[in-house]
Amino acid sequence: MKKRLIAALGMAMLTTAAMGISASAEDLVLFTWEGMFPQEVLDNFTEETGIEIIYSNFDTDETMLEKLAQAKGGDYDVIIADDYIIEQAVAAGLVGEIDKDIVTNFGNINPLYQGQFYDPEDIYTVPYGAGIPLIVYDPELTDVEIKGYNDLWDPSLEDAVAITANYRVINGITLLSMGKSMNEEDLDVIAQAGEKLLELAPNIRMIQDDNTQDALLNGEASAAFLYTSQVTAVLAENPDLEVVYPEEGLGFGIMAAFVPADAPNAEAANKFLNYILEPEVSKQCMEYIGYYNTTGAADDIVDPSLVVPDSVTKGEIIQNVSEEANEAYNKNWTEFKAACGAN
Amino acid sequence: MKKKRVSFSKLYLVIVMLITYLPIAMVVVFSFNDSKLPVAWKGFTWKWYQELFHDAAMIEALKNSLILGFISCAMAAVIGTLGAIGMARVNYKSKGMIEYLSSIPIMVPEIILGMVFMAFFSLLNLPFGMVTLVIAHTAFSIPYVFMMVKARLVGIDKSLEEAARDLGASPSRIFWDITLPLILPAVASGCLLAFAMSFDDVVISIFVNGPRMSTLPIKVYTQMKTGVTPEINALCTIILIVVVLVLLVSSFFRRGKKEYK
Amino acid sequence: MKNKKNLWGLCVMPLYFFTLLFILGPMIYMVAVSFAKNNGGAYGFTWNFTLNNYTKIGDPIYLQCFIQSFKLAFATTILVVLIGYPFGYFMAKLSPKGKKIMMFLIMVPFWTSSLIRLYGWIIILQVKGVLNTALKAIGLIDKPLKILYSYPAVLIGMIYALLPFMILAVYSSVEKMDWSLVEASRDLGASPAAAFVTVTLKLTLPGLLTGVILTFVPSMGLFFIADILGGNKIVLVGSLIQDQLTRGSNWPFAAALAVILTILTSLMIYLYRRITHVKDLEGIF
Numbered sequence: 001m002k003k004r005l006i007a008a009l010g011m012a013m014l015t016t017a018a019m020g021i022s023a024s025a026e027d028l029v030l031f032t033w034e035g036m037f038p039q040e041v042l043d044n045f046t047e048e049t050g051i052e053i054i055y056s057n058f059d060t061d062e063t064m065l066e067k068l069a070q071a072k073g074g075d076y077d078v079i080i081a082d083d084y085i086i087e088q089a090v091a092a093g094l095v096g097e098i099d100k101d102i103v104t105n106f107g108n109i110n111p112l113y114q115g116q117f118y119d120p121e122d123i124y125t126v127p128y129g130a131g132i133p134l135i136v137y138d139p140e141l142t143d144v145e146i147k148g149y150n151d152l153w154d155p156s157l158e159d160a161v162a163i164t165a166n167y168r169v170i171n172g173i174t175l176l177s178m179g180k181s182m183n184e185e186d187l188d189v190i191a192q193a194g195e196k197l198l199e200l201a202p203n204i205r206m207i208q209d210d211n212t213q214d215a216l217l218n219g220e221a222s223a224a225f226l227y228t229s230q231v232t233a234v235l236a237e238n239p240d241l242e243v244v245y246p247e248e249g250l251g252f253g254i255m256a257a258f259v260p261a262d263a264p265n266a267e268a269a270n271k272f273l274n275y276i277l278e279p280e281v282s283k284q285c286m287e288y289i290g291y292y293n294t295t296g297a298a299d300d301i302v303d304p305s306l307v308v309p310d311s312v313t314k315g316e317i318i319q320n321v322s323e324e325a326n327e328a329y330n331k332n333w334t335e336f337k338a339a340c341g342a343n
Numbered sequence: 344m345k346k347k348r349v350s351f352s353k354l355y356l357v358i359v360m361l362i363t364y365l366p367i368a369m370v371v372v373f374s375f376n377d378s379k380l381p382v383a384w385k386g387f388t389w390k391w392y393q394e395l396f397h398d399a400a401m402i403e404a405l406k407n408s409l410i411l412g413f414i415s416c417a418m419a420a421v422i423g424t425l426g427a428i429g430m431a432r433v434n435y436k437s438k439g440m441i442e443y444l445s446s447i448p449i450m451v452p453e454i455i456l457g458m459v460f461m462a463f464f465s466l467l468n469l470p471f472g473m474v475t476l477v478i479a480h481t482a483f484s485i486p487y488v489f490m491m492v493k494a495r496l497v498g499i500d501k502s503l504e505e506a507a508r509d510l511g512a513s514p515s516r517i518f519w520d521i522t523l524p525l526i527l528p529a530v531a532s533g534c535l536l537a538f539a540m541s542f543d544d545v546v547i548s549i550f551v552n553g554p555r556m557s558t559l560p561i562k563v564y565t566q567m568k569t570g571v572t573p574e575i576n577a578l579c580t581i582i583l584i585v586v587v588l589v590l591l592v593s594s595f596f597r598r599g600k601k602e603y604k
Numbered sequence: 605m606k607n608k609k610n611l612w613g614l615c616v617m618p619l620y621f622f623t624l625l626f627i628l629g630p631m632i633y634m635v636a637v638s639f640a641k642n643n644g645g646a647y648g649f650t651w652n653f654t655l656n657n658y659t660k661i662g663d664p665i666y667l668q669c670f671i672q673s674f675k676l677a678f679a680t681t682i683l684v685v686l687i688g689y690p691f692g693y694f695m696a697k698l699s700p701k702g703k704k705i706m707m708f709l710i711m712v713p714f715w716t717s718s719l720i721r722l723y724g725w726i727i728i729l730q731v732k733g734v735l736n737t738a739l740k741a742i743g744l745i746d747k748p749l750k751i752l753y754s755y756p757a758v759l760i761g762m763i764y765a766l767l768p769f770m771i772l773a774v775y776s777s778v779e780k781m782d783w784s785l786v787e788a789s790r791d792l793g794a795s796p797a798a799a800f801v802t803v804t805l806k807l808t809l810p811g812l813l814t815g816v817i818l819t820f821v822p823s824m825g826l827f828f829i830a831d832i833l834g835g836n837k838i839v840l841v842g843s844l845i846q847d848q849l850t851r852g853s854n855w856p857f858a859a860a861l862a863v864i865l866t867i868l869t870s871l872m873i874y875l876y877r878r879i880t881h882v883k884d885l886e887g888i889f
Contacts, residue, residue, distance in 0.1 A: 015860075029554045029555065031554065033565065034562075034565035034566045035566065054554070054555050055400060056554050056555065056557065057557065057561065057562070057563055057565040058549070058565075059549060059564065060850045062548065062849070062850040062853050063550070063850065065853075066461065066550075067461075067550075068460075069648070070461055070462070070464075070465040070471070071471070071554070074783055075471070075553070075554045076554055090439075092648070093791050159750065162835075165836055167847075182417070204835075204837065205750075205753055205835060206753045206835025206836065206837070207835060207836035207837060208831070208835060214380060217380055218380060218381075218731065218732055219730075219731045219732050220730060220752060220753070237379070241624075253788065271879060293720055323642070323643075330847075330848075330854075331663075333847070334665050334666070334669070334839065334844065334847070335665050337836065337837060337839045338665065338668055338669065338672070338839050340835075340837040341672070341755070341834070341837040341838040352690075352694035352697065353694075355690060355691070355694060356691065356694055356695060356698075356706065359687065359691055359767075360706075360709050361711075361768075363709075363713060363764070364709075364713070365724070366721050366722075366723075366724025366725045366727070366764070367713055367721060367724055368715065368729040369724045369734065370720055370721070370723065370724045370727070381613065381723070381726070381727045381734070421618065422618040422619050422622055423619070424830075425615040425616070425618060425619065426615065426616050426618065426619030428612075428615055429612045429613065429614075429615030429616035429619070430616055431621070432612040433612045433613055433616060435613075435616075437620075441616075441620055441624075443622050443870070444620060444623045444624075444627050444628055444631070445622075445623045445627060447627055447631060447866070448627065448868070449821060449822070450817070450821050450844055450866060450869055451825070451865065451866050452824065452825025452827070452841070452842040452865065453825065453843060454825070454827070454842065454845055454846050454849060454864065455634065455825075455859075455862040455865075456630075458849060458855070458858070459630035459631070459633055459634045459662055460630055462630070462633060462637075463626075463629055463630040463633050463743060466633070480625055481622070481626075482622070482626050482627060485619070485622065485623075489619075491776065493776060494773070494776060494811060494814055495776065495780065497810060499780075502847070503819055506841055514611060528679060528776075529776060532772060534775065535711055535714075536714070536772070537770075538715075539711070539714040539715050542715060543714075543717055543718050544716075545719070545811055547826075560717060560719075563719060565722070570632060574725075575717075575720060576720070578721055578804055579716050579717060579720040582715065582716055582717075583712065583715075586711075586712055586715045586716070587712060590711070590712070592706055593809065594708070595706065
């Protein structure tokens with residue numbers, strides 16, 4: 001009886017395992033954050049090419065890299081992630097070259113987003129949206145007029161500021177507020193930034209990467225430092241909020257798609273990249289995710305608020321820094337968080 | 344005097360339960376709210392439910408989660424129960440060590456478990472997907488069953504088994520007729536816990552799932568990151584209703600069975 | 605006789621096999637990684653032996669995290685015991701039907717997403733939330749309380765998430781308790797309080813202990829509660845590890861933190877067992 005039970009369980013396990021493996025004729029594993037594509041774009045691609053899309057999610061860039069590394073550059077066909085992590089993936093030999101014979105729309109890309117540090121020769125990636133984190137505040141709840149990062153330190157904003165949770169970005173804006181580079185390597189300067197960051201702690205209401213914009217809408221915070229998609233989302237809900245392009249300089253980030261080195265279906269992957277570079281498709285995608293449009297050929301048809309403002313060229317991208325500097329940034333961050341929790 | 348104390352204890356139970364259900368009630372109420380934000384009531388709507396039903400990926404993920412929960416829970420029930428029964432009677436030197444090791448999955452933060460499982464499965468060349476998920480979930484389910492059964496075994500009157508043996512019952516008879524019925528409630532509550540943990544696990548699953556496999560909590564978690572919360576409220580409400588129905592129906596059938604007996 | 609021994613040996617085989625392969629294996633790997641060298645800002649690590657990951661934990665800032673985390677875990681555990689023990693106890697004294705209903709009520713929330721339940725608390729606690737609106741309506745406050753994203757909010761979340769474990773553990777232990785012993789001690793002239801302490805509490809200690817461990821240990825690592833209700837401002841050891849794994853991509857340091865945390869929690873459980881004199885079988889390990 002017991003044995004039979006175990007045997008039955010074993011069978012059940014095998015069956016499900018087999019179910020997991022069986023695949024349809026042709027498919028493509030797309031690996032990115034949740035909510036990066038409108039369903040109809042994916043459906044239309046399947047309709048046009050007959051290739052099924054399996055939409056698989058990760059939560060952070062680092063999880064993605066880890067999983068891709070464990071799969072030894074296989075398992076996934078198209079991955080969309082952030083600039084700095086792609087540099088690491090390329091360095092680890094996990095990224096394959098784009099087949100430009102298939103990606104005939106490669107010329108549609110806005111050159112502003114090419115030749116970047118993670119792909120200087122434009123052989124590995126297709127940019128998919130760009131962002132500039134900005135300050136948004138509620139003038140009704142704020143006594144000061146916010147013009148730049150330094151205003152976030154204003155004592156009147158006590159326990160009223162929401163910020164995103166990327167340690168490099170927050171270290172970066174502190175450096176910008178001091179007139180330094182976001183990618184500062186000098187350990188003394190980073191330590192100074194750490195000191196300055198500690199002074200911001202009393203003003204911090206919350207540190208959060210997801211739905212940070214909600215804090216502005218539900219009255220938890222009166223000012224917030226937000227990613228582009230969050231800025232777009234918050235303005236859609238409440239147009240009376242003020243958006244600030246900080247005077248000290250802007251941070252800047254690019255998301256890009258690439259095909260892993262050992263992708264099971266690289267051909268389909270390239271077809272997909274070509275597809276999302278169609279101006280009409282780009283427009284649909286960008287309007288859905290709320291990031292700046294990176295497909296230059298779609299600039300004329302996309303929502304004008306998603307076309308790169310001129311100021312973007314002045315933006316600085318966060319890049320990978322030396323081990324010591326990274327360590328110092330990490331430490332600043334941990335101390336900052338501990339200080340925020342202490343009050 | 345005595346009556347008064349009873350009513351105090353009941354009042355206490357009711358108050359704690361009310362507080363427990365308050366946040367859940369909020370989630371249910373706001374699943375019908377016509378606003379993306381859970382702040383003010385903006386009017387009644389079904390739209391989050393409609394969006395949910397059109398979400399094929401979500402339904403697929405639900406199916407995966409159920410399969411995963413049942414298999415890992417069943418495996419944990421077998422391994423954990425047999426283990427607890429056996430452990431109470433063997434004198435191996437390694438016994439204490441193994442008991443300690445088997446409890447590690449609930450002693451270390453989930454994220455650590457996720458990361459070591461991923462690295463280790465990769466080392467063993469196991470394909471990421473249902474198999475790796477089942478192993479990982481079984482690992483953290485075993486301690487729940489094991490502990491519950493063990494705690495129960497301590498309280499069982501040994502003389503019952505001895506009496507049965509003296510009366511000539513075979514070890515397997517003793518197991519099926521005496522030990523098992525006595526520990527069954529513990530196995531059941533261990534399993535219920537284990538299934539609930541499996542059905543709710545994000546952190547470990549996200550590390551060991553495969554490219555073609557997503558579970559419901561992973562879906563919910565990654566979706567929450569982009570902020571589609573009311574749809575998730577709706578999902579939570581539906582799960583709540585299903586759970587209540589399943590539990591009610593099962594208890595109804597159990598009662599019915601007893602009566603026919 | 606020998607036959608029977610073999611049977612019990614056979615029973616524990618699956619547990620041995622599974623534990624050695626899938627728990628000991630990964631744990632050895634984790635310990636090994638904790639002595640490896642991190643590749644700086646780049647991805648991955650190299651197998652060069654170093655103690656750096658451990659010496660780094662001595663840094664005041666990381667020590668502070670450990671202390672903060674332990675304090676929170678203590679506070680959570682004590683409150684969970686205070687709320688959960690009476691609950692489990694009272695519940696075990698209900699009629700069979702009452703027990704069934706209570707069990708049902710406890711299990712239902714368990715099966716819904718814990719993340720979602722935390723969002724329920726946000727709805728209640730936020731500035732424009734249900735609690736503030738209610739307090740304002742009855743005139744208790746005129747300015748909304750900022751409860752969310754604070755230490756109390758994290759504490760509420762922790763208690764909420766972990767209470768059911770305590771309740772179930774205490775309940776199962778009270779339920780199977782031999783009440784005649786309590787009666788005997790009462791007959792011998794013990795006051796209800798004395799009978800409770802000398803008999804009931806002692807007999808239910810294994811359950812209480814199980815509950816304490818099921819509460820204390822996870823409360824060190826439940827970083828998402830600190831994230832969601834604490835606005836990410838309370839740094840638990842769990843969040844530190846999470847930070848190192850994801851944002852810092854420093855696996856060796858994360859592994860070292862995990863090893864230390866595992867040792868510390870094991871030690872605490874061992875000490876607790878010694879102090880309460882719960883021997884061998886009655887504890888968990």
